[in-house]
Amino acid sequence: MKALHTKALARTLLATVTGGLLLSGLASAQAPTKLVVWLTGDPTAATIMKTATDLYTKAHPNVTFDLQAIPWGDSHTKILTAAAARQGPDIITGGLSWGIELGNLGGMVNLTKQYPALDKLVKAEAIPGLLASVVTTDNQLYAAPFNLTVQLQFSRPDLLKAAGINGNPQTWEQLTSAIDKLQAKGKKGFMIQWGNLDWIGYFPYLYQAGGSLYDKGCTKATVNSAAGVKALTFYRDFYTKYKLPTDNSPDLGGGLDNGNYPLGTSYNTFNFDITYPKMKGKWAISPLPAGPTGKRTSFLGGTVIGIMAYSKNADAAADFLKTLYTAKVSDALVSNARKQGLYFIPPVAEFSKALGLPADQSKALIAQLKEGAGPPNCKGWEASNADMVKALQSVILNKVDPKKALDQVAAAMDANLKK
Structure with missing residues (x-):
């Protein structure tokens, strides 16, 4: 927009x-x-x-x-x-x-x-x-x-079970452990479809970590808080450690269907039984895993x-x-x-x-809707989107320090608040 x-x-x-x-x-x-x-x-x-x-x-x-x-x-x-x-x-x-x-x-x-x-x-x-x-x-x-539209976690419970994973990941730690086990079995593991390499993909982890883009009164950017850095470090590791695809919008449905990606997040999609008939009855949705605060916030x-x-x-x-x-x-x-x-x-x-x-x-949809959050209502956020994406990608693709990148984007967000 x-x-x-x-x-x-x-x-x-x-x-x-x-x-x-x-x-x-x-x-x-x-x-x-x-x-x-x-x-x-x-x-x-x-x-x-x-x-x-x-x-x-x-x-x-x-x-x-x-x-x-x-x-x-x-x-x-x-x-x-x-x-x-x-x-x-x-x-x-x-x-x-x-x-x-x-x-x-x-x-x-x-x-x-x-x-x-x-x-x-x-x-x-x-x-x-x-x-x-x-x-x-x-x-x-x-x-x-x-x-x-809401972010949800998608999975193939049968493939998780085959990799020794007991149900859908419920926490950050369970998510990374599941990715490790899936990759040990030769799977690619996990992908982010909606918001891949973008601020929408980072958003849930920021809020799950207890962070936010701005303070409640929209007087200053807070994305560079300790929680923001923690969330970005976690988000970065998906790509640097676990080698998530970096396409603009990777094919989660196809990944679930062929088994390469038994786990992923994306927007609400409920017709995989039709688009991937061989997968009928084999896929599931759940709320996103909870972060350090216990929150399951999704975008x-x-x-x-x-x-x-x-x-x-x-x-x-x-x-x-x-x-x-x-x-x-x-x-x-x-x-x-x-x-x-x-x-x-x-x-x-x-x-x-x-x-x-x-x-x-x-049940999963309603639970996630109740823990979802939309974009901030602060002046200048739309103008700051590009700066945020640039900061995130500099950390993931160019190895920029997360704190340094977030400090830079926070300064741009503060400047846009004053325009």
């Missing part, structure tokens, strides 16, 4: 927002209302959302929807342009940081101030680790979590949904957003996504039961 902050846009929005947010009353039965929704993603995003909008229109016949899928590569710029021109969709979905960024520029409705009932609902129901990524440092909500990604500040149909839009946090609508979204061969994971942990996963997988 690209950074949204531009001084020019801020000046444009501040100049135009002089009379407060332009909101209108919720459409009455006599007043037809059309809500234009821009959904960041491929066309299936609109197909899936249609389930929710059809249910809303059935209950509110005067409200209809125009659903438009906007590719990730174009959506960011188009939404910025709409915000500056104060013309475009009523509702948008986008990256987790977009709500805060657009909200700070005056481009999105402040749900906390304008719709306190919706704000209360979202804050009560959304997964805490995800919610923390989408509220501002003073707890203002501009866009609600819509769906998510949560996803999208948010919010209302553009200029919308004349904001009340109707807010009323619709409430329905996304009901079991009925959430279950319908999950079901429709499954028909498209996809998995829609809702932002309320208990709603993920509607995915219809086997009991052991459902």
Whole structure:
């Protein structure tokens, strides 16, 4: 996701927002209302959302929807342009940081101030680790979590047992011991698919070690703490000692299937029985192994949904957003996504039961969702991503001292906080 902050846009929005947010009353039965929704993603995003909008229109016949899928590569710029021109969709979905960024520029409705009932609902129901990524440092909500992606541990229990490993690794020590035993049996052992050689791959180990990217108030970077160094040393050793693949996104499914990689981490994937039929019933998922703190933190990604500040149909839009946090609508979204061969994971942990996963997988997913955490809500984090990746790769590929690399990236993060 690209950074949204531009001084020019801020000046444009501040100049135009002089009379407060332009909101209108919720459409009455006599007043037809059309809500234009821009959904960041491929066309299936609109197909899936249609389930929710059809249910809303059935209950509110005067409200209809125009659903438009906007590719990730174009959506960011188009939404910025709409915000500056104060013309475009009523509702948008986008990256987790977009709500805060657009909200700070005056481009999105402040749900906390304008719709306190919706704000209360979202804050009560959304997964805490995800919610923390989408509220501002003073707890203002501009866009609600819509769906998510989560890191999980994948394994081949049969191959672990054959290597003398009793179940999935539960701690860092058990993980490295398992890799040693697998490699002694001629296997390559373990891989990281989502976030390989990237900050997303490092993220869970940082938090499992008791570290963080910033302090709670977003006043300074803390990634160069003792916990951060410990986590990076552990992460580095995956590549230097255990020779993990360094591809951008290695094929975990293939590695599990051919047996070379009986262990790995990646985003939520539950269709290996279909894509690798010979592996049917032989693979498992579990939460990530716990770090020194006992935490099993994994990275949560996803999208948010919010209302553009200029919308004349904001009340109707807010009323619709409430329905996304009901079991009925959430279950319908999950079901429709499954028909498209996809998995829609809702932002309320208990709603993920509607995915219809086997009991052991459902239990593991819910457990991991409750211990997940999203990216920081701090100013300048998006601009710091490249610096973080550069620091991590310098340690892994060029043997730079972990503390030195993290000190350098912390300085860059602090500088971006002040911009």
